[in-house]
Amino acid sequence: MADTRTGIGAAVRRKEDARFITGAGRYTDDIDQAGQAYAVFLRSPHARATIGGIDAAAALRVPGVAAVYTGADLAADGIGDLPCGWLVKSKDGSDMIQPPHPPLAVDRVNYVGEPYGVVIADTLQAARDGAEAVATDFDELPAVVEVATADQADQIHESVPNNQCYDWELGDRAATDAAFAAADHVASLDIVNNRLIPNAMEPRAAVGDYDAASGVHTLYTTSQNPHLERLVLAAFVQVAPESRLRVVSPDVGGGFGSKIFVYAEETAVIWAAGKLRRPVKWRAERSESFLADAHGRDHVTKAELALSADGTFLGLRVNTIANMGAYLSTFASSVPTYLYGTLMAGQYKTPAIHVEVRAIFTNTAPVDAYRGAGRPEATYVVERLVETAARELSMDPAEIRRRNFIQPGDFPYETPVALTYDTGDYEASLDKALQHADYQGFAARRAASEANGNRRGIGFSSYIEACGLAPSQVALSLGAGVGLFESAEVRVNVTGSVTVITGSHSHGQGHETTFAQVVSDQLGIPIDDVEVVHGDTGRSDYGLGTYGSRSIAVGGSALTRATEKIVAKGKKIVAHTFETTDDDIDFEDGVFSERESNRSMTFAEVAFASYVPANFPLDELEPGLSEKAFYDPGNFTYPAGTHICEVEIDGETGVPTIVAFVAVDDFGHIINPMIVEGQVHGGLCQGIGQALLEHGVYDEAGQLVTGSYMDYCMPRADDVPSFTVDTTVTPCTHNPLGVKGCGEAGAIGATAAVMNAVTDALGVKSLAMPATPETIWKALGSAA
Amino acid sequence: MEVTLSVNGTSHTLDVPDNALLVEVLRERLGLTGTHVGCDTSQCGACVVHMEGRAVKSCTVLAGQADGTDVTTIEGIGTADELHPMQEAFRECHALQCGFCTPGMIMAAIDLVRSNGNLDEQAVRDGLEGNLCRCTGYHNIVRAVLAARDNM
Numbered sequence: 001m002a003d004t005r006t007g008i009g010a011a012v013r014r015k016e017d018a019r020f021i022t023g024a025g026r027y028t029d030d031i032d033q034a035g036q037a038y039a040v041f042l043r044s045p046h047a048r049a050t051i052g053g054i055d056a057a058a059a060l061r062v063p064g065v066a067a068v069y070t071g072a073d074l075a076a077d078g079i080g081d082l083p084c085g086w087l088v089k090s091k092d093g094s095d096m097i098q099p100p101h102p103p104l105a106v107d108r109v110n111y112v113g114e115p116y117g118v119v120i121a122d123t124l125q126a127a128r129d130g131a132e133a134v135a136t137d138f139d140e141l142p143a144v145v146e147v148a149t150a151d152q153a154d155q156i157h158e159s160v161p162n163n164q165c166y167d168w169e170l171g172d173r174a175a176t177d178a179a180f181a182a183a184d185h186v187a188s189l190d191i192v193n194n195r196l197i198p199n200a201m202e203p204r205a206a207v208g209d210y211d212a213a214s215g216v217h218t219l220y221t222t223s224q225n226p227h228l229e230r231l232v233l234a235a236f237v238q239v240a241p242e243s244r245l246r247v248v249s250p251d252v253g254g255g256f257g258s259k260i261f262v263y264a265e266e267t268a269v270i271w272a273a274g275k276l277r278r279p280v281k282w283r284a285e286r287s288e289s290f291l292a293d294a295h296g297r298d299h300v301t302k303a304e305l306a307l308s309a310d311g312t313f314l315g316l317r318v319n320t321i322a323n324m325g326a327y328l329s330t331f332a333s334s335v336p337t338y339l340y341g342t343l344m345a346g347q348y349k350t351p352a353i354h355v356e357v358r359a360i361f362t363n364t365a366p367v368d369a370y371r372g373a374g375r376p377e378a379t380y381v382v383e384r385l386v387e388t389a390a391r392e393l394s395m396d397p398a399e400i401r402r403r404n405f406i407q408p409g410d411f412p413y414e415t416p417v418a419l420t421y422d423t424g425d426y427e428a429s430l431d432k433a434l435q436h437a438d439y440q441g442f443a444a445r446r447a448a449s450e451a452n453g454n455r456r457g458i459g460f461s462s463y464i465e466a467c468g469l470a471p472s473q474v475a476l477s478l479g480a481g482v483g484l485f486e487s488a489e490v491r492v493n494v495t496g497s498v499t500v501i502t503g504s505h506s507h508g509q510g511h512e513t514t515f516a517q518v519v520s521d522q523l524g525i526p527i528d529d530v531e532v533v534h535g536d537t538g539r540s541d542y543g544l545g546t547y548g549s550r551s552i553a554v555g556g557s558a559l560t561r562a563t564e565k566i567v568a569k570g571k572k573i574v575a576h577t578f579e580t581t582d583d584d585i586d587f588e589d590g591v592f593s594e595r596e597s598n599r600s601m602t603f604a605e606v607a608f609a610s611y612v613p614a615n616f617p618l619d620e621l622e623p624g625l626s627e628k629a630f631y632d633p634g635n636f637t638y639p640a641g642t643h644i645c646e647v648e649i650d651g652e653t654g655v656p657t658i659v660a661f662v663a664v665d666d667f668g669h670i671i672n673p674m675i676v677e678g679q680v681h682g683g684l685c686q687g688i689g690q691a692l693l694e695h696g697v698y699d700e701a702g703q704l705v706t707g708s709y710m711d712y713c714m715p716r717a718d719d720v721p722s723f724t725v726d727t728t729v730t731p732c733t734h735n736p737l738g739v740k741g742c743g744e745a746g747a748i749g750a751t752a753a754v755m756n757a758v759t760d761a762l763g764v765k766s767l768a769m770p771a772t773p774e775t776i777w778k779a780l781g782s783a784a
Numbered sequence: 785m786e787v788t789l790s791v792n793g794t795s796h797t798l799d800v801p802d803n804a805l806l807v808e809v810l811r812e813r814l815g816l817t818g819t820h821v822g823c824d825t826s827q828c829g830a831c832v833v834h835m836e837g838r839a840v841k842s843c844t845v846l847a848g849q850a851d852g853t854d855v856t857t858i859e860g861i862g863t864a865d866e867l868h869p870m871q872e873a874f875r876e877c878h879a880l881q882c883g884f885c886t887p888g889m890i891m892a893a894i895d896l897v898r899s900n901g902n903l904d905e906q907a908v909r910d911g912l913e914g915n916l917c918r919c920t921g922y923h924n925i926v927r928a929v930l931a932a933r934d935n936m
Contacts, residue, residue, distance in 0.1 A: 013875055020883030021871040022891065023818015023858035029816035125801075199821045201830060201918050202884040253820070253884025254918050286823035508882030508919045674878045678924060682881065685921030709827035709916070717922040718909040746921070 007521035008737075013514045015527075016506070025251045028205040028385065032218050033279035036207070037066055037270055038109075040127040041282070042134055043291065044109035044115035047143035047363040047702020048156065051107050059119055059133040062327045064126030067276060068134060069268070070117040071104035074204065078272055079103060082262055083236045084328035085228075087479035088166050088337050088359075096166035096359070099157035099328040103237065103264040109138070110156055110326035110701055111365050115264045120272055120280055138360075143363040143702030147323040148300045150360045156326065157361065165324055165333065165359035170341040171417050174782040176354035179315025181410040183306035187389035193377045194769045195298040195323070195696035196689075197712055198370050199408070200507075202253020202282035206266035208273030216244045218268045220311025224259045224505050225545020228482065230537045232330070239271050249535040252507035253477060254681035257369035258293045259507065260547045261330035265292075273684040279720065290707040295696050296370020298323035299336065299377050305385045311400045315352040316344055318381055322359045322367075329368035333359065338478060339374030339466070339548075346382040346413035347426040347462050347640055348404040353416045363702045369453035370549065371686055371747040372465070379463040383752035388765060397460050397756070398434060401642075402427060405462075412733075416462060419466060421638045422733040424666060429728045430462060433642040433664040436724050442646070456659075459756025463749035464640040467741030468553035470633035485632035486550070487543050488558035490519065490566050492612045492625040496604030503543015504555035505535050509679070509743065509779055511551060514671045518556055518737070522563040524590025525603055529592040549741030553637045553732065554669060560736040561629035570606045572621055575611060577601065637732045637740035641665035643684075645753040654777030656692060656758060661751065662724045668732040668740040676742045680725045683746020689715040690747075695770050713770070787851040792818070792860030795918040807831045807842040810857060818858040818887045822916070823866045829915030830889035833857045839895035841914075858887035861894070870894050870928070880929035881919035889915045891907075893929045894936075904934050 006012050019025050042054075056068035081101045088096045105116040117134065121127035144153040144163060151162040180186060207220040217240040223229045226247040234242035252259060260662055265282055273280045284292070299320050306315040322336035341355035383663035390400040405426040406413050413421045442458050469475060472483040487503040500519055504511055516530040533539055546555075573581040574592040578585075584595050593600035601609070610625035646660040670676050693713040697706045706712040731738030751769070758771045762779050788797040791814060797804070798813055810816045810833065819842060822830035825843040830850050833842045834856040862868035871880070881884040889912070896911040897903060903911070908929045917925060 014878070016883070017875045017880060018864050020880055020886050021858075021867065022862065022864055023816070023887050025818070025883045027817075029821070031813075199918055200882070201828060201916060202820070202882065203822065251883065253822075254882040256918065283821075286825065286828070432887070453846075483914050495933065510881070530841065678878045678881060678920060681921035681923040682919045683921075686918070708825060709823055710825075714916050714918075715921075716904075716916065717912040717926065720922055722923050722926065723921065 006517060006527040008517055008671050010517065010672065012513055012517055012527065012672055013618045014510050015516060016510065016512045019102045027202055027251045027253055028207060028220050028222050029283045031207050031250065033207060033209050036122045036279035036281050037122060037276065038124040038127045039272065039280050039282040040119050040131040041115040041265060042119065042131055042136065044105065044112060044114045046109060046138055046140050047112050047145065048141040049109050049138040050141065051109065052139055053137045054117060055135040058135065059130040062126055062130045062133055063211045064122040065119060065130040066122065067120045068117060068130065069272060071102050071106035072522065073107055074104050074268065074271060075102060077355040078238060080237045082267065083232065084262065084333055085330050085481040086334035086713060087332040087481065088168055089479065090166045091169045095332055097160045098328050099160050104269040111363050113288065113365060114326065115292065118268050118272065120276065123151065123164055129223055145362055145364065145698050145702050146322055147298065147360050147362050150362050151693040156363060160361060163361040165328065165361060167358045168337050169354065169356045171354040172352055175352040176315045176317055179319065179352040185312050185393060186304055187307065187385055187392055188304040189385055189388055189766055191303060191381060191384065192768060193297045193299040193301065193380055194690060196370055196694050197290055197696045198256045198293055198296060199289065199714060200254030200256055200258055203286060203289050204259065204263065204265065205283040205322050206269040207279060207281045208270035209279045210274040210277060212277055216246060217270055217274055218248065219266060220248045220250060220354045220728040221266045222252050222259050222311060223247065224255040224507060224547055226505065226535055226537050227503065227543050228545055233267060233270065237496050239267065246538040249505060250383045250709050255507040256371040257296065257373055257547060261294050261368055272393045286709065287707055291704060292365060292487035294366050294368035295325065296367065297377060298367050301381055303381045303385055305389050307389055307393065311395050311403050313348050313350040313404045316350050318344060318355045320357045322357055323364065324359050324361050325364045325366035327366050329366035332366060332368040335369050335374045340378050342417050342419050343378035343464065343466060344417050347406060347464050349406050351416065355417065364698050365518045365610065371683065372744045375445055376687070376751055379461060379748050380752045383461045383463065384755060387756040388672065398430060398439065401430060401460065401462050420635060422635055423667040423730045424638060424640050425728060425730050426462060426640060426705045429640065429664045429666055430642045432726055432728060433644050433662050436662040436664065436726060437644040437646065437660060449648050449764055455649040455651060455761040457647050457752045457757040457761025459760055461643045461749045461753035461756065463643065464638055465744060465748050466636035466638055467549035468637050469548050469550060470636055472632050482544065484544060485630050486558045487556040487628065487630050488540050488555065488562045489540065490562040492566060492607045494608060496525065496607040498525065499531050499533060500559065501533045501540045502559065503540055503545065503557050504551040505546040507546065509546065509551060510675045514552060514675060515556065515559060517671055518559055519563055522560065523566065523603060524596045549743035552737065552739045553735055553741045554631060554633055556737050556739060557633065557735045558629045558631035561631050562627045565627035565629060566625060569625060569627065573606050573610055574601050576578055576616065576621055637668065639667050639740040639742065639745050640737040641664060641745060641749060643749040643753040644776060647757040649776055653779065654773040654780055656771060656776055658688065658721045660724065661721055663746065664726045664728060665742065666728045666730055667742045668729060669738040670727065671739065672748065678727050679742045680746045681723055683744060684723055684750045685715050686747040687750025688720055688754055691751045691769055691771060693719060693770050785845050785848055787854065789850045790854045792856055794905055796815045802827060802848065804847040805843055806845040806847050809847045812843060816859050820884055820887060822884065829892055830885050830888040832891040832915065834891060834895065839892045844928065858891060870932040873928040873932035873935065877924045877928035879920060885915060885917045889925060891901040893932065897929065897933050897936050903930065905928050
C-alpha cells in the first residue's frame with residue numbers, strides 16, 4: 001500500500017513536479033514582454049588590456065539596433081560598482097583591498113569574457129550582428145594567470161600592490177608551532193584544489209522592464225536570492241530605489257552558488273530598460289556561462305599534520321593561496337576564510353591549528369562560492385592529510401579517524417578555529433559506512449582486481465560542514481555586509497487554506513513540498529491546502545535566499561516560529577469564542593479544543609471566525625490570521641558524516657571506475673527523506689566530478705581553454721555509479737526543527753574520498769585533480 | 785522560407801528565416817517553452833524533442849529540416865491528469881530537482897526505452913550520455929527510466 005503520510009519525515013512526492021514534467025515550468029528565458037528588445041554583451045577577447053576606443057558607428061547602422069552602451073555610459077549615469085559583501089581583515093588589522101568593479105569595464109579589461117558594452121536591438125539576431133560590427137581598440141598587456149606567482153607579477157589593479165587582496169590568519173600560531181616541535185611524525189601535502197565552473201543547466205538570464213507610469217523597474221532574473229539582488233541594485237549600483245525595484249526570480253534551473261551573486265548582465269539589462277523605456281531581455285549562451293559565471297575553488301595549499309607515534313593529532317598548519325580572479329565577486333572574500341579556515345578541525349580533537357590564507361587577484365574570471373564553498377576545500381585538506389598520515393604510520397584509515405574523533409560527550413565542542421559544534425556522533429556514521437562498504441571484504445576484492453591486472457583502492461572522507469551561516473551578530477562583527485536571518489509569513493485564508501511566503505528560494509531543492517510538509521504538520525491541515533510562494537520581492541517582506549544549505553535550518557525555523565504565532569492567535573480566538581482563557585485551549589491535529597470540556601473548533605472554523613469578527617474585543621484581539629517571523633539562528637548547524645569510495649583502475653589504460661560509493665550523513669531530523677537523498681546524490685556527483693573530470697583551465701595568455709562542454713568534462717550518466725546513501729541522526733540542538741541542512745554535504749565529502757581511493761589504488765602519496773585516465777596512466781607508469 | 789510541420793498533433797505553416805532552428809520555432813513562434821536551451825551546441829540535451837518519433841536535439845535541427853515532419857515535445861506526451869509513464873516515473877522516483885534538463889531527459893529516455901528491448905542500468909547510463917543533469921547525480925533518473933521501461 002502506498003504511503004499516504006504527508007507530515008514531517010514522510011517521502012512526499014513533490015508538488016512542483018507537476019509543472020516540470022509537463023513542460024509548464026516558467027524560467028526566466030520563458031518570459032517575454034511586449035515590445036521587448038534583446039541584449040548581446042561585448043566581451044573582452046583579452047585577459048588584460050586597455051581600451052583605446054570603442055567605435056559603435058557601424059553597429060548603430062545595423063537594421064534593428066536600438067542602442068550600444070559602454071561602461072562609460074553607465075558611469076555617466078551614476079551606476080555604481082558591483083560590491084563585495086564581506087569585508088575581511090588582514091593579519092595586521094588592515095581592511096582587504098577591494099578594487100573598482102564597474103558592471104561594464106570602462107577603460108581596461110581584466111579577464112577574457114569581461115563585459116565592456118552591450119548592444120540592444122529589436123531581435124536577437126540584430127543584436128548579434130550589431131555586436132559583430134563594434135570595433136574596439138585594445139592594447140594588450142601581459143596577463144597574470146598563475147596564482148602561485150601572481151604576487152611577483154605585474155600589478156593588475158592600481159590600488160592593489162602585489163595583487164594581494166588580503167593576508168588573513170586564524171588560530172594560534174605559537175601553540176601550533178609548539179605542537180609541531182613536540183611531534184613524533186609530521187605528514188605534509190602540497191595540494192592544488194582545481195578550479196571548477198559551476199554549470200547550472202539553466203544559463204543565467206534577465207528580463208528588465210520599466211513602467212514609466214509608476215516608475216517601477218521589474219527585473220526577472222535567475223537569482224538564488226532576489227532580495228539581495230534588489231538590495232545591491234538599489235543601494236550600491238543605484239539603478240532605482242528599493243521601493244520602486246521589484247526582483248522576481250521565477251523557476252530557476254539550478255544554482256550551486258553561481259546564482260547568488262549580483263552580476264554585470266542583469267545590472268545592465270535593468271538599467272537599459274529604464275534608459276530605453278522598453279523591456280530588455282538577455283540569456284547567456286553556454287560559452288558566456290563558462291567565461292563569466294563566477295568560478296569555484298582554485299586554491300594552492302601547503303598543509304602539515306603533526307602527530308604522536310600512536311596517531312594522535314597534535315597540530316595542523318595550513319597555508320593557502322586563494323585565487324580571487326580579476327575582481328571580488330559578491331561573497332568571494334568570505335569563501336577561503338570564514339567558510340574554510342573555520343572548518344580545519346574537521347571531526348577531530350586536533351588541539352592546535354593555524355591557518356593562513358592569502359587572497360590574490362589574477363586575470364581570470366572572478367571566483368566565488370560554488371556548492372560547498374570553502375568547506376570542500378577544507379575537507380580536502382584535512383581528509384587527504386589524515387589519509388596520508390595513516391599510510392605513513394601504517395595505521396588503518398578508519399582507526400586513525402576513530403582515535404581522533406570528538407566524542408559524543410564532548411559537545412558542545414569549541415574548536416581551535418572559532419566554531420562551537422553543538423552535537424554529533426561521528427563514530428556512528430563511520431561504523432554504518434564501514435558496514436555498507438563491506439570494509440572487511442575489501443582485501444579480497446583488491447586481490448581479485450590485482451589478479452586481473454587491475455588496481456583497486458578504498459578511500460575515506462569523514463567530513464564536517466557548517467550550514468546556515470549564523471548568527472547575524474557574529475557574522476556582522478566578522479565583516480559580513482548582510483544579516484543572516486530568514487523570514488516567513490503564514491497567511492491563513494478565510495476558508496482555512498494557507499499561503500506561505502518564504503524568503504528562501506528554491507532552484508531545485510523542493511521547498512514547495514518540504515515547507516508545505518512543515519506547515520501541514522504543524523497546523524494539522526492537508527498538505528494540498530498549503531501553497532508556498534517564493535522568489536518575488538513584491539510578495540515577501542525580505543529574505544536572504546538560498547545558499548549554504550540554509551533553507552530548512554533557517555527558513556524552516558522562521559516558518560515554525562510563524563506557525564507558532566498562528567496557533568497562539570488561534571487559541572485567543574477560540575478562548576474568546578468559548579469565553580475562557582487561551583491557557584485552557586489545546587491545539588492538536590488541526591483542532592482547537594477546550595480542556596475539560598467537549599467544545600472544540602477546527603482550524604478552518606477559527607480561520608473563518610478570524611475574518612468575520614462578529615464580536616471581537618478589538619482592543620485585545622485584532623481580526624485576521626496572518627503572522628510573520630524573522631528567525632536568526634543561534635549558531636551554525638554542523639552536518640557531518642563519512643563517505644567511502646571504492647575505485648578500480650584499469651591496469652592497462654588507467655581508466656578509473658567507481659565501483660561503490662557509500663555516504664552516511666547526519667543531517668539531524670529530516671523533513672523529506674526522498675528529497676534529502678536526492679540532494680546527496682547530486683552533491684556526490686559534483687564531488688566526483690571535481691576529483692575525476694572537471695577542471696577550468698586558462699592558458700598562459702589567460703584564454704579559457706575549457707570554454708565548452710567539448711573541453712570541460714561534466715559528469716555524465718555513465719561516469720558515476722548508483723550510490724548507497726544512509727543517515728544517522730543527532731538533532732541540531734538550537735533550532736526548533738532539530739534540522740541541519742543537506743544541500744552541500746555530497747560535494748563536500750566526496751572529492752577527498754575519491755582521491756584517497758585513487759591514490760590508495762595507485763600506491764602514490766598524491767595526484768593532481770582531476771585524476772583523468774591520462775594522469776592515472778602516467779602514475780601507473782611511474783609507480784611500476 | 786515556408787515550413788509546414790505537425791507539432792503535438794497540430795499542423796502549423798510558418799514563414800521562418802532560413803537559419804531558424806527548430807527550437808526557436810517551438811519556443812518563440814509556438815510558445816512551447818517546455819523545450820529548453822542549455823548549451824546551444826548540442827551537448828546538453830535540454831532541447832531534445834521527437835521528430836518522426838526519434839529523439840533529436842532541436843537546437844541543431846534547422847526548421848527547414850523539420851518541414852513535413854511530425855514533431856512531439858514535452859507538452860505533447862501527457863497531461864497533468866494523464867501522465868506518460870516516463871513522466872510518472874520521473875515524479876515517483878524523484879528524478880528531477882530544478883526541472884531544467886527534465887523535458888529533454890524525459891524525451892530522450894522515451895526514445896531510449898522504445899528503441900531498446902532489454903535495457904539494464906548500464907544501457908540506460910550509456911543511452912543517456914547525451915543529456916546532462918547537474919542536480920540529481922543521475923541516480924534517480926536511472927531508477928525512473930528502468931521503472932518506466934516496465935510500464936511503457
